[in-house]
Amino acid sequence: MPVHALSEDLKSLIDKLIQLKLTPVAEGLVQLSVSTVALPLIPWLASQTLFPRIYWHGRDRIEEVAAIGACKDIKFETAMSDQQLATVYQEQRALSTNQNIRYYGGVAFDRTIDSWPEFGNSRFILPRIEFRRSGNQFSLLVNLNFADNDHHSEIDNAIAAIEAIMPAKPLSPPKKIGLRGRTDTPNFTRWKTLVEQVIEPKFNQDTPKVVLSRLTQLDVNEPVDPWMVLACWQGRNPNSFQFGFQFSPERTFISCSPERLFRRNQQELFTEALAGTTIRGLSQEEDIALANALLEDNKNSVENQLVRSHIVNMLTPLSRYVGADELATIFKLNHIQHLHRAIHAELKIGVNDFQLLQALHPTPAVGGLPRHSAMSFIRQQEGYMRGWYAGACGYFNQYESEFSVAIRSALIEPGRINLFAGAGIIAGSDPQAEWQELENKLATIMSILFEL
Template structure:
């Protein structure tokens, strides 16, 4: 029985799913042993302090806090998700290859050990036997709306590519919210499992804090992975489609490598990440030339980056330095995000945020692109495109459609 089916069968919340892009590990977690959420205004020092307090509570390498940080912590964020929300689950089912492990967490900060034991036993007694996921059904689409719409999108791209603006802000990643109004219930875990089947070489994760809302993502982009003081990250920017056959696919990949606009975009991201990590690191190294990273419908330019962190550098300092990356925000970071905040026309919430887990010894965060927010009667889909000198509105709009192609095909196929 798939781990994700076990998760979907459980009666309690939150439900959390995590699968790394290039690891054998898969995690399904339920309930909350410890939960901290920032819904109101939060400054980075406050968040860092809360983070450090949690991180210092135990050196046990099995203890992990799962959660996310919104794209923009200076704007209103989605209810339940907040500007930052991390959970130490009550129970975790972890699979590594063919080996399974059940992790039970106890919160003994207040020394109510017996009560915590009872809480854990109760959670175990409430576990439900897993049922197979329902097969995906074609949704009956009542309506679709895009924000910004095509006319407004064209205006925004023209504003960003205007000679005066782009001289000061050479890149802005504009995004679009596509809302699908439906009249049936969609199982987010069935949807994520289907998505996972199409894009095996992606991070797959989901957060369902209550029955009415679930955020799922099948994203190719790593924010970073840390093991002790060793850090791995990447520049993933520049996009084209996949070919209909091997020959066309190889031709499109070569065109992507040769394209000056996409190469420039990837190089901007690489430089920013190296510059951001340098003060925190003894060493930073990055691929000089990009490679092509292939997904089911699209392919990206990719450069690997590795750093050796200085002693005492913590995950929150890394998050502050890297998030949001120029691949989802722009350059310079502040002016690009200000433009997005004022002009894009909707709240990104956890779309393009940082989602993952941390503990004292290791952590991993992905960038939540290729994501969906499932609500009663509505599916919210997100896609973005990097706007730089030479970008054309219609071509970038078409890129948004390509980025939604996989999830839309799952939703609308019989």
Template sequence: MTAPLLSHAIKSLTDKLKSLSEQPANDPIIQVSVTIAAIPLIAWLAAQSTYPRLYWKGRDTEEEVAAIGCCTDFFFGDDVDDIELSEKYLKQRELTSNPNIRYYGGVAFDRKNESWPEFGKARFILPRIELRRSATEYKLIVNLNISEASLEQEIASTLAAISLLDNPKPLTPLKKVALMGRNDTPSRARWDQLIKQVTEPGFNEHTPKVVLSRQTQLEVSESVDPWTLLACWQGRNATSFQFGFQFSPEKAFISCTPERLYHRKQRSLFTEALAGTTIRGLNQEQDKAFAQALLDDKKNTHENLLVRQQIVDELNPLSNHVDADELPTIFKLSHIQHLHRSIQAELKAQVNDFQVIQALHPTPAVGGLPKKSAIDFIRQEEGYLRGWYAGACGYFNLHESEFAVAIRSALIEPNRINLFAGAGIVAGSEPDIEWTELENKLATILSILTEL
């Protein structure tokens, strides 16, 4: 049977919604869905006029989600602590036993620091409308929350949202942007000072690793569509996580990141140590040589081992057992390659997602070791607000959750693009080499913006 076109699917969905009032609701959260014909998700998302807008695609799964509107939104600004956040999370997740209900969002890198407006220290939404692809199956989904409004009100709100849906349109082609200015924070001179501080023996003895990062602000001649930019980025790094959150027309946070924070299926948890970087070669022989040099490099292999051990130590109290690769392998991206170790755990009964996030985030790959002293140094010395950069972004539901670490990311504002990159600083790190690593990590996104 052929899946219906969008217009027919909308009619079918509308009919299902109108009949809801005749059926008793078992859960406070109601989900209604219809199967539809294939639709390009990012193009569909970019064509909609409703906010918020979000997109999610896993790194190694045949699943993709585009969503608009808000059925439930829980936002935490600068006056919330982890206990309150955890309680709110648990209360929300327990509203339904439906394994298909998903909350999408993110947690800032530093929940003790000032947060980005609109994004907050943490923000998760249950979208009003979702378009989900699983392999070759596409579904149009609506969510209703009758814990906060009557069923009649929710049906009316959902029908109104459906009436605003538009068909996908071709994405606006990206034009080569004219760079009107560039500002790096920290500056090159300040970067050298920070690395000298971190590698000073007295400091390094108690804090052996700090992941320093840089915000590169590009002033551009005209605004860039975040979804077109993400689609282009996606084409360059198909093996990465790809996601974006746009809570208003003014700002969008997009990411094409290689790093998983964790993937949970019931009590089985999968995570990784991703640290240590080199460039790709111009041919296969050179590429292998660079990879082998990375595997043989004492500084990078030590950095990856530190990350692995910290993750294992954090998971042990939450798990019945933890297994981790003894030796690193190579994880390749379009412009760079990383050292990688897989880690698996069986969580103890009753351990929830927020406990895992609290334990693992920020990872040593984006914060440092020990976690507290490294993050204290970053907060005091780095010179800008990381916000959701290096934060944890993804989704959770009752039986499954997945979060990525937003390390290759951009905050898009009118006539400005904020890019972010970081490098792990340990004993022996050299400012010139680490600054070059930052440039290498921005190479893909900069080439998209300036070489069209």
């Protein structure tokens, strides 16, 4: 095993695993943990050889996780329902009473059609090894799946994974990326046609909002380290969720998303309406003026209010109480600022995460209203497969869960970077202005990629 600062903690964990070989185990899933030293989690993750590699950083900055390997992999390749996923999870949940056991993963934007290779419509991982930071406290955890695997071989596999842990190395130094070409899907001509279709009065009367998006494919000359990109992105927008999923060396999905889908703490739920966008100012005075103009802008205000009303309506049957901000506030990011309304609910007993996913996702901020007709339009007209872009990524366990809406994201593949951006189209939307909004939303990641 490599000699580094973690050696004693890793040895302690191995000793616990050896002792577990001699102990009868009543539960199907077991988690062992030790307190450990502080370390930079993204560089540590990038240094490992075991896949999958998963990173999660909460928007409140209190919690951060780096995880490798899998002792349980729940994956749906094709069309699936949230009820199917809930059934599988309930079976897993029955295998342990440990409230710290977490599954990390995500669901695609449109779970009725095929999604990206490796990611599927839905994929959740119970990692083999996790580093978790809560505030200033670091823990090293190992998970064991005795429900599906032989007792001794599962422990041996866990020991082998710990022994293969490598010390954290510095991330590859940033360097300017050579761009060979750029393709937008839809292109501007097609985008203009789609916007005009959505704002046409007869269509708009039945479907008042459709969130159209664009795939920007950048062909590049050299390999791109996704973890270096995510670390730089994290530095630019620290008040966002930051997460990454790398199921193989060939394909990595990273996101620096400002939007929470929901956070659940037992029966208490927090969510939000985040819709309506403008740029940041070059001075404090200009920034305040732009924010005030956004608050007073009718198009953006209507868009945010539609999202707020929809979320409240969807949560009401699942909740004993739902409360939402009447007035919007400003949520600021590096290059743009959004309208934001906080929403809080007390859930009815028995409501689970998959009912929440079904009710809340896709939100009107990434899909539209009514959901069915907006999704149908996107599916038929947008021209590319969103996959996990605008999907829901996060974690769940028995006690708590948190999911972010995977906007401001990139899928990094050999020789290609796929970037995504969307804009809410309602009556009065202007194709050119909405196209510029897409450019504004890509400004941060483009500045990282091409100003390194």
